[in-house]
Amino acid sequence: MANRSSTAAFQTEIVKxxxxxxxxxxxxxxxxxxxxxxxxxxxxxxxxSNTYSPLGYFLTFSNxxxxxxxxxxxxxxxxxxxxxxxxxxxxxxxxxxxxxxxRKAFLSTSDDSLIADPIIIFQGNMNVPSISExxxxxxxxxxxxxxxxxxDFEKTGGRYTNSESxxxxxxxxxxxxxxxxxxxxxxxxxxxxxxxxNAGGDDSDGSVIVDYDIGLGDEIDIIVIGLNVxxxxxxxxxxxxxxxxxxxxxxxxxxxxxxxFEADINGTHVVTASTTDTFTYSSTASPSGDQDFEGGxxxxxxxxxxxPGVTTTNTSNEITIxxxxxxxxxxxxxxxxxxxxxxxxxIDASKVxxxxxxxxxxGTNFFKLAITEPITNSSxxxxxxxxxxxxxxxxxxxxxxxxxxxVVIAGSDAVGGVPAGEINATHTVGSIEKDSxxxxxxxxxxxTVTHGGGTGVTIAGESPQPPPLSVTSDSATTxxxxxxxxxxxxxxxxxxxxxxxxxxPISVLNKEHTVVSVPDANSFTFTASxxxxxxxxxxxxLIVLKVPVKATSSTVGGxxxxxxxxxxxxxxxxxx
Numbered sequence: 001m002a003n004r005s006s007t008a009a010f011q012t013e014i015v016k017x018x019x020x021x022x023x024x025x026x027x028x029x030x031x032x033x034x035x036x037x038x039x040x041x042x043x044x045x046x047x048x049s050n051t052y053s054p055l056g057y058f059l060t061f062s063n064x065x066x067x068x069x070x071x072x073x074x075x076x077x078x079x080x081x082x083x084x085x086x087x088x089x090x091x092x093x094x095x096x097x098x099x100x101x102x103r104k105a106f107l108s109t110s111d112d113s114l115i116a117d118p119i120i121i122f123q124g125n126m127n128v129p130s131i132s133e134x135x136x137x138x139x140x141x142x143x144x145x146x147x148x149x150x151x152d153f154e155k156t157g158g159r160y161t162n163s164e165s166x167x168x169x170x171x172x173x174x175x176x177x178x179x180x181x182x183x184x185x186x187x188x189x190x191x192x193x194x195x196x197x198n199a200g201g202d203d204s205d206g207s208v209i210v211d212y213d214i215g216l217g218d219e220i221d222i223i224v225i226g227l228n229v230x231x232x233x234x235x236x237x238x239x240x241x242x243x244x245x246x247x248x249x250x251x252x253x254x255x256x257x258x259x260x261f262e263a264d265i266n267g268t269h270v271v272t273a274s275t276t277d278t279f280t281y282s283s284t285a286s287p288s289g290d291q292d293f294e295g296g297x298x299x300x301x302x303x304x305x306x307x308p309g310v311t312t313t314n315t316s317n318e319i320t321i322x323x324x325x326x327x328x329x330x331x332x333x334x335x336x337x338x339x340x341x342x343x344x345x346x347i348d349a350s351k352v353x354x355x356x357x358x359x360x361x362x363g364t365n366f367f368k369l370a371i372t373e374p375i376t377n378s379s380x381x382x383x384x385x386x387x388x389x390x391x392x393x394x395x396x397x398x399x400x401x402x403x404x405x406x407v408v409i410a411g412s413d414a415v416g417g418v419p420a421g422e423i424n425a426t427h428t429v430g431s432i433e434k435d436s437x438x439x440x441x442x443x444x445x446x447x448t449v450t451h452g453g454g455t456g457v458t459i460a461g462e463s464p465q466p467p468p469l470s471v472t473s474d475s476a477t478t479x480x481x482x483x484x485x486x487x488x489x490x491x492x493x494x495x496x497x498x499x500x501x502x503x504x505p506i507s508v509l510n511k512e513h514t515v516v517s518v519p520d521a522n523s524f525t526f527t528a529s530x531x532x533x534x535x536x537x538x539x540x541x542l543i544v545l546k547v548p549v550k551a552t553s554s555t556v557g558g559x560x561x562x563x564x565x566x567x568x569x570x571x572x573x574x575x576x
Contacts, residue, residue: 006119013106013115020107023061024052024118025077027126028099030356038079041107045114053497053542055079061102061146075102075122079142097125100146122146228308228322229295231261235285237269238278240309240322241301242560246271246279253302257295261285265295277309277556293322293365310558312345317371317548318360319347321564326367334359336369342559346552347371372494372546379481379522381466382423382453383436384416384445392418392445395436395466396459397541405429409439411456417446423453435467435538451522455483469509469539471502471532478504478532482545483522491515493526493547499540503533 006014013019022041029036039045039052040060046052060078077100105118127145230238239254246252250271257265261283269281299305311320323329330336335356343349351373361368383393392415401407405428412423418441427439457464470479487493491514498509513526 007117009115010106010117010119018109020109020112022105022107024103024105025061026050026099026101027077030098043112045105047103047105047114047118051542075124075146077144077146100124100126100144228299229257229261229265229293231264231283231285231287231291231294233287233290235264235283236272236280237261237265237283237285238280239295239299239301240278240556242277242309242557244274244277244279244301246274246301248272248274250274250279252279252281254299255303256300259294261287261291261294265299293363309556310341310344310562311556312347312551312554314345314552314554315550317347317550318368319344319352319371319551320366320368321562322366323564327362327364330359330362330367332359332362336367337565338369339563339565340559340561341563342557344551344557344559345555347549351549370492371549373549374544374546375482375485377465377468377541377543377545378455378463378483379466379468380451380453380455380483381457381459381464382412382415382449382451384418384447384449384452386416386445386448389444390441391430391438392416392423392441393436393438394459394464395451395537396464397435397467397538399432399435399437399459399464401429401432401437403429403432407437407439408460410458410461412453413456415445415452416449418443451481465541467537467539468543469498469501470537471504471528471535473502473533473535474531476528476531477516477525478509478528479519479523479525480545481523485518485522485524485547487515487518487524487547489515489517491548493545495546496544497540497542499538499542501532501538502536504528504530509539 022039022045024045024047025038025040027036027038035050037050037052038055041052041054043054044051045054061075100123101120102122103118104121106115107113108115124146228240230240232238248271251268252271253268254266259265264283264285269283271279271281273280308322311322335358337354337356338352339354341349341352352371355373357369357371359367360370381395383395385391385393394409406426407429408426410424412420414420415423422441422443430438430440432438451466466481468481470481471477492512493515494512496510498506500506501509508528508530513528515524516527517525519525
């Protein structure tokens with residue numbers, strides 16, 4: 001192994017007869033997952049302000065080969081026996097060409113502390129994954145090919161040279177309309193030589209060859225277009241026209257509409273009803289029921305193309321996006337990114353734009369997304385018990401304090417009859433547990449409180465992280481402590497990063513759950529798929545909780561420029 005500018009402490013450790021080698025692995029996914037920090041150590045490791053979660057022998061990778069040659073070397077990174085959340089990271093996030101960094105490190109044989117500093121032994125980019133699942137156990141094995149930086153030298157750039165592919169980027173461009181009739185091959189992917197009109201100097205006829213440098217792992221922004229029309233049972237035609245200035249009795253000219261009701265949609269019509277984002281006119285159509293997403297993708301009103309808008313339903317976090325031929329472009333479990341959408345139905349645009357969402361439902365000409373947001377786990381951390389005189393318990397996951405340590409508590413409200421002034425002070429740590437410790441106060445609690453003190457409590461200047469989950473032996477009911485969660489019964493929430501608690505494995509906890517009850521504003525319950533084997537609180541301090549962002553009204557809107565980012569390979573395959 002090369003020296004790699006390793007520290008003296010590292011070099012001393014590596015030559016010892018007995019040492020504890022470990023690896024620190026960074027896997028860079030896109031938002032919302034973000035970078036995953038993993039280790040094959042048996043404990044959590046903190047390095048460079050990041051916490052590496054232990055997977056032990058469940059994290060492995062193939063041999064790392066070093067060479068002086070400029071060639072592609074790669075490894076296989078394996079995550080085995082873990083819960084299915086890692087499947088969603090691979091399936092739902094962009095991973096191709098995302099960075100992977102592997103560091104070699106050592107732990108002290110005396111106290112398991114990290115020997116400074118770990119060194120990078122491999123850095124590369126993710127390629128093709130393979131996944132095997134054990135459905136009955138909720139566990140899987142994820143294997144990802146990772147190649148070093150020289151893999152970029154072997155990439156082939158390019159795109160399809162047919163009319164359909166060209167229209168994906170330039171809808172009105174007919175330049176490739178007769179491409180199949182051209183005998184001469186057009187070579188894409190070469191670089192343009194500014195000294196000539198040739199791209200790469202290969203074509204003597206002066207033609208310019210454009211390098212779009214698009215790979216199958218890339219994505220492209222597509223404006224949401226078409227499907228503006230609902231043909232109602234009574235014959236009325238409802239047209240979605242965002243921010244229109246059309247009034248009742250105005251005359252509109254509709255062109256470009258296609259489909260079963262083309263004759264009823266097109267033509268000159270008098271408006272019978274109008275809102276900011278819709279207008280209605282009458283026709284002779286008589287469908288058996290309301291027909292949504294009609295009109296095709298080229299509908300125009302008074303010679304202007306119209307945006308169909310995003311539909312929300314009151315109290316639901318699902319939004320419906322009209323998209324022409326959605327069923328041929330999207331597949332189950334695809335993820336899309338929304339941009340340029342305006343706030344609609346009470347769903348704030350900042351919670352949507354720039355974030356990835358899994359497609360929940362696909363229709364012929366529409367798809368639905370469930371809008372969620374990750375929230376940081378927090379809850380009031382203080383606890384009192386009338387049977388324990390002059391004591392207040394502070395709940396904090398993996399607090400690391402020892403009996404006799406000094407600690408400053410601030411920002412607490414009064415708890416269980418103990419005045420705030422007695423709590424907000426410098427204390428000596430008394431008895432300790434892994435996720436809690438006690439301090440002495442002057443007043444004996446007059447009531448028992450399990451989660452008190454408010455959300456502004458700080459311990460040594462930082463916000464504590466109380467154990468977020470509570471389970472009871474022989475019960476599947478799991479209580480989650482989360483300040484101001486805003487959830488209701490039947491809401492869907494998703495957990496990741498939860499550690500085993502009370503005999504409930506991570507595969508049971510790290511998934512989507514349905515909220516069963518809401519005891520108060522700072523807690524809710526769900527039912528696990530099996531009973532706990534012991535009464536416990538815990539779950540760790542690396543929990544990510546995704547909660548629904550619910551609409552406050554049923555409406556159509558979102559602005560005229562709503563854009564969806566779709567995978568290039570989906571669009572190319574739909575064009576073939």
